[in-house]
Amino acid sequence: MLTQLTARLSWSAGRRTEADGLTRLALPATVVPTMGCDAVGVPARYGFRLLGRLPRSGCVFANSAWWWWIVPAGSDQELIWPLPSYYAKGAYVPATQARLIRWPTDQSPYTPPIPLYLMTCQLTGTAPLWTVGVGGHG
Secondary structure, rough: HHHHHHHHHHHHHOOOOOOOOOOEEOOOOOOOOOOEEEEEEEEEEHHHHHHHHHOOOOEEOOOEEEEEEEEEOOOOOOEEOOOOOOOEEHHOOOOOOOEEOOOOOOOOOOOHHHHHHHHHHHEEEEEEOOHHHHHHOO
């Protein structure tokens, strides 16, 4: 038990990249990111409300300012994530000391991106916007 707790704390600490000052959210070794991973962040004031409204959550990280949901890589494709949310490719986030606060119930680290997107739009008072077909393309 103590070994698992120690391991979880070390996984959640993240790693700092020197080049850009971003922290990569480190997933636990027991979950498998088969589709790569990105992260979607929202200000902490939305964290509990968003978590409570989602049908399923994967790994969720948080610090005092932001909460971060792990989503499959490319979950920003054809979506405009509403402000003040932040889409982080590769799960490299502009946050320090983000800790793993929500562990998935299965081996998948992912929160489904479409429900997360729709709930984020609802909480921020933003209409969902897909870019498919914008400008006559699609």
